[in-house]
Amino acid sequence: MTKTFDVCVIGTGGVVGLSIARQLASGRRTVAGIEKHRTAGKETSGRNSCVIHSGFHEVRGTLKAKLALRGSSLIAEYARDKGIPIMRTGMLIAVPRGALREGLWREAGALWNLWRRGRTMGVQFRFIFTPSGVREFAAVDAVGGIFIPAMHVIDVEKFLQSLEADATANGAELSYGQEVTGIRVDGTAYVITTNRAEFRARVLINSAGLHAHEISRMAGGPEYPIEFLRGDYYELAGGMARWNIPTLVYPAMPPRSPSKGIHLSPRTDGRLFIGPDARPVPVPGSYEKDSTPKELFLAAARKFLPAIREDDLQWSYCGIRPKLRSKDGKSDFVIRMDRTDVPLINLVGIDSPGLSSSLAIGEYVDTMVRETGV
Ligand SMILES: Cc1cc2nc3c(=O)[nH]c(=O)nc-3n(C[C@H](O)[C@H](O)[C@H](O)COP(=O)(O)OP(=O)(O)OC[C@H]3O[C@@H](n4cnc5c(N)ncnc54)[C@H](O)[C@@H]3O)c2cc1C
Structure with a gap:
């Protein structure tokens, strides 16, 4: 019937x-x-990545920016009402020491852009100008950056x-x-x-x-x-406690990047991941481990954690983003x-x-x- x-x-x-x-x-x-x-x-x-974004990575006036701004505050309130695990991790957008060798212009420009967008949306930022200032937020090797306190990770x-x-x-x-x-x-x-x-x-x-x-x-x-972008994640052995990383740590990405960048991603259960990359795949299908080189993730992790070893990283999972094809990405x-x-x-x-x-x-x-x- x-x-x-x-x-x-x-x-x-x-x-x-x-x-x-x-x-x-x-x-x-x-x-x-x-x-x-x-x-x-x-x-x-x-x-x-389980991150509740407030939309300041998005282009002003887009549906993404508007709906993330409204949605992020609705989710934080909803999670508190319902007792859903949610962690106010904050987000550190950091400039790794290695960027000094490359002239800093890329990171500085990207940070400036994020700050400008965030300011128009009323997002609170803190600027950090020294490596020791960075270490107050997470034990990573970086020369400075910005910290956004009102960022959450949800179960x-x-x-x-x-x-x-x-x-x-x-x-x-x-x-x-x-x-x-x-x-x-x-x-x-x-x-x-x-x-x-x-x-x-x-x-x-x-x-x-x-x-x-x-x-x-x-x-x-x-x-x-539609195009499909796959993103893989590796887990860091020992989790947030071993690495002393209680906050999200993102790189500063140029404005036209297809993603927000490979980041250190703490979770409400104390685990810590690095990912995701953004690779085009022909059709959404398999979520199995594929031939993505582990070196990509190791290199991304070493930017912030120079002492990390290959066996500290274990492949964990991947996700696929459906993206409307556009000329500017x-x-x-x-x-x-x-x-x-x-x-x-x-x-x-x-x-x-x-x-x-x-x-x-x-x-x-x-x-x-x-x-x-x-
Ligand atoms: C690697 C990665 C990292 C991300 N990180 C974040 C983040 O940190 N923060 C954030 O806000 N967003 C993030 N996103 C985006 C976010 O995960 C998605 O925007 C969101 O999950 C989309 O939800 P959805 O319900 O539209 O899609 P889905 O979760 O894909 O749900 C669609 C459902 O439709 C069902 N379906 C499809 N076809 C049929 C059919 N023919 N019949 C019946 N059912 C069907 C599917 O089985 C599926 O369950 C990330 C995405 C990826 C891939």
């Missing part, structure tokens, strides 16, 4: 799909969520579990282990076919992460040119009503800072759905 809903969200195994389902179900609408994996967090949402698994519990408590019907294989329009509704069932919905929300461009095509929406989130005859809202290219923005994306999509009258 085909059940009819006001709204169907495809991709409720991800932090964005779950936030949307939770938000939409809090009104009087009937909401279905469909996810192909048996549990949440199997794709990008469970494979990131993403617990965050996903909490969103899922909220969505269900609000009345959303979440179906796991169901892959959407077909979508057609029947009168004023979409009929969504999975490997096990059929759903009808007046509004379709496509939050399928790495596969959102395929779902858009299935639903009669536009073609989106800087692409924004797409959150768009792509069909109005039978409303289709596409979320495409939700790469970083999608985790940080997730609760704000829930609000944003809720407003769009309200405008349809549903």
Whole structure:
């Protein structure tokens, strides 16, 4: 039997799909969520740096900047309310000693840019001008940098579990282990076919992460040119306690970089990682270890930790970012009503800072759905 809903969200195994389902179900609408994996967090949402960014790395005026700014404060409040592990690590954007040999201009320019952007957003910064000043924040070898105190790292698994519990408590019907294989329009509704069932919905929300461009095509929406950037992580043996690194340590990246850079990434459970890199891969598929050279990560770690040895690093996991192709390498989130005859809202290219923005994306999509009258 085909059940009819006001709204169907495809991709409720991800932090964005779950936030949307939770938000939409809090009104009087009937909401279905469909996810192909048996549990949440199997794709990008469970494979990131767990950092709650406030958006100052993003270009001013973009959806990324706006939604991360709003989303980061919503998440910090939500985590405190729900007892989800969240750690105020702060973020050190540091200039390694080796940069002195290369003339410092690259790092100084990048820091200046970040500071300017952050200032317009009201982000609090502290400038550090000496190696001993840096060591007050983390035991790394750097000549200076900036420190942003209001940065958090969250336990993403617990965050996903909490969103899922909220969505269900609000009345959303979440179906796991169901892959959407077909979508057609029947009168004023979409009929969504999975490997096990059929759903009808007046509004379709496509939050399928790495596969959102395929779902858009299935639903009669536009073609989106997407590229995939893989990022790997290595774990540092002994964790935060051994290395005395309680804060996020980022390099200063030039404005047009495709990512925020390979960084030292502490977690709420005391573990410490280095990553991610950003390598184009042809299709999202395998999350297995591949041939990425460990030397890349060792070199990135040695910039800040000159004494680190190869056997201190162990490959741990990777994630893949879906990025909308753009000429300058800087692409924004797409959150768009792509069909109005039978409303289709596409979320495409939700790469970083999608985790940080997730609760704000829930609000944003809720407003769009309200405008349809549903
Ligand atoms: C290496 C890396 C580091 C990152 N670091 C950060 C960070 O520190 N901070 C931050 O804010 N962001 C970070 N991000 C970005 C963040 O992880 C993503 O923006 C966010 O997780 C996207 O969530 P999502 O729900 O859109 O996607 P996903 O988590 O991919 O969820 C989409 C879901 O759709 C499902 N799906 C797809 N196709 C179908 C189908 N046909 N039928 C049914 N279900 C389907 C998938 O199974 C999946 O569960 C990082 C990303 C990467 C890769």
